[in-house]
Amino acid sequence: MSKPLHFDTLAIHAGYKPDATGSLQPPIYQNASYQFRDTGHAADLFSLKEAGYVYSRLTNPTVSALQDRLAVLEGGTGATAAATGHAAQLTGLFNLMRAGDEIVVSNRLYGGSTSQFKNSFVQFGWKAHFVDIDDHAAVKNAITPQTKAIYCESFANPSGAVADIKALADIAHDAGIPLLVDNTMSSPYLLRPIEWGADIVFNSTTKFIAGNGSAMGGAVVESGKFDWAKSGKFPMMVEGDPAYDGLKFHETFGSLAFTMRAHAVGLRDLGACQSPMNAYLTLLGLETLHLRMQRHCENAMKVAEFLQGHGEVAWVTYTGLKESPYHALAKKYAPGGFGAVFTFGVKSGYEGAKSLVGALNLLRHVANIGDTRSLIIHPASTTHHQLSNEHRARVGVAAEGLRVSIGLEHAPDLIADLDQALSAAKRARAA
Ligand SMILES: Cc1ncc(COP(=O)(O)O)c(C=O)c1O
Incomplete structure (x- = not known):
């Protein structure tokens, strides 16, 4: 055979x-x-x-x-x-x-x-x-x-x-x-x-x-x-x-x-x-799914590590990070990579999250995931808006949380964009 x-x-x-x-x-x-x-x-x-x-x-x-x-x-x-x-x-x-x-x-x-x-x-x-x-x-x-x-x-x-x-x-x-x-x-x-x-x-x-x-x-x-x-x-x-x-x-x-x-x-x-x-x-x-997913995962890991180390970021859910409670399960079920979609929370809360989205140039503010482009959205006011506060809390959609779908761009460009936008969020917090 x-x-x-x-x-x-x-x-x-x-x-x-x-x-x-x-x-x-x-x-x-x-x-x-x-x-x-x-x-x-x-x-x-x-x-x-x-x-x-x-x-x-x-x-x-x-x-x-x-x-x-x-x-x-x-x-x-x-x-x-x-x-x-x-x-x-x-x-x-x-x-x-x-x-x-x-x-x-x-x-x-x-x-x-x-x-x-x-x-x-x-x-x-x-x-x-x-x-x-x-x-x-x-x-x-x-x-x-x-x-x-x-x-x-x-x-x-x-x-x-x-x-x-x-x-x-x-x-x-x-x-x-x-x-x-x-x-x-x-x-x-x-x-x-x-x-x-x-x-x-x-x-x-x-x-x-x-x-x-x-x-x-x-x-x-x-x-x-x-x-x-x-x-x-x-x-x-x-x-x-x-x-x-x-x-x-x-x-x-x-x-x-x-x-x-x-x-x-x-x-x-x-x-x-x-x-x-x-x-x-x-x-x-589909012809390029295997190539794209590898790059999606590599980029997502780099962005998640950057966010985890940033002073304005309160938490990051990426399962590729060894601190994630799902890291072991993710490694068991998906040894080839941890995906490209995750959430992170900003210390500046709801207003800071909004300022950050407004300050981004490269990450696009849309209701979608899985694009070649990097995407961001504030789930609490959009995709998960129809859920009760209690349900949102249970599924980890916090007021200060943002969902990203990391695309196929050059990772340092994405990190630079997030870095400058996090500074805007910090300024919003200070104001
Ligand atoms: C996990 C998941 N399942 C199902 C759907 C629904 O897919 P569609 O928008 O193609 O109807 C979505 C859409 O965002 C999704 O993220």
Whole structure:
């Protein structure tokens, strides 16, 4: 057997072979529909007896190339791309949850995800129990007979705190439910949750995967290892689907059941498909993921060390620093690097944090992460504004805290910019 290809090679080649034209780049198939060979072919495609292209809301060749590459990079069997990271979360959960079902969710998710689970998913009758994901007794206690999954982020946004994925997977599997991990902050280059027992992995491809802030997108990847029939908790995956002549996804598609249903039901009925243009841009970004992540991590470490040693800085959460309570866990799960997103607090408090953001020239003030450019935001007044003070405190979003996403610039330029801006914050404190 030949040696398996390395991640760096797969990031460039997986999921696409030159099509009939020989185009080396995956072409942008900018079309809505596909001509059937004959009526029998159409009927077979519609009833899922044959794999193929029907309508771009369900499948599109450019989007398929991205899906196949992401599935390989995450170590899964299949992937479903969606319009955004949030759309992927919705499409993925729609495979598991019915009205009255529950999910145990980390209380340190990205603010937008917290809001999605807390304020919007309840409209479908899905109930989220928020728990401290480090408190494994609390995670176990929150599981009820209605619970369909445990959900966490590999590296939490914004602090970078690391979830103990192996331990959480064991808890989930003991309860007969899957572990769902949002891997946006680390990307599969740094951490592959499936290798640690996760069953379903989400990515907002808008971030490090696309890599330059040019395309919205999301994806959900399945490990192919979860037995949807065993616990009796997932009738949608196991029982006959009336819209497909009683087809049983688990029985028919085995290790691809989740992905097939996410396309055939989730994308078909929720409609949050990814555009071919965005899939193309994301594939371009993926080709350099391995190189970019190395530089992101190197730069983030240099900036975090600078901030830690600065007199105006009260605290830094970067897990690459050996003082971080998550340093050991980060080294275990992501030995290749600690990511590029973290928070730090200024001694000059809320006003100082605002002055600092205003004084920066190079770090851009935006609501995004994972760009080639270095980015900064004040979470307490923006991304995490919708949370209560108590919830913000629990997830480490302090009034004086700032989130940075360190880009690919020359690190001394970033440090010089932060240095002059910290002086402005100091002057604001003195005034
Ligand atoms: C960790 C994480 N998950 C999910 C999302 C949602 O992704 P999108 O903005 O692509 O919908 C974000 C967005 O910031 C995020 O940071």
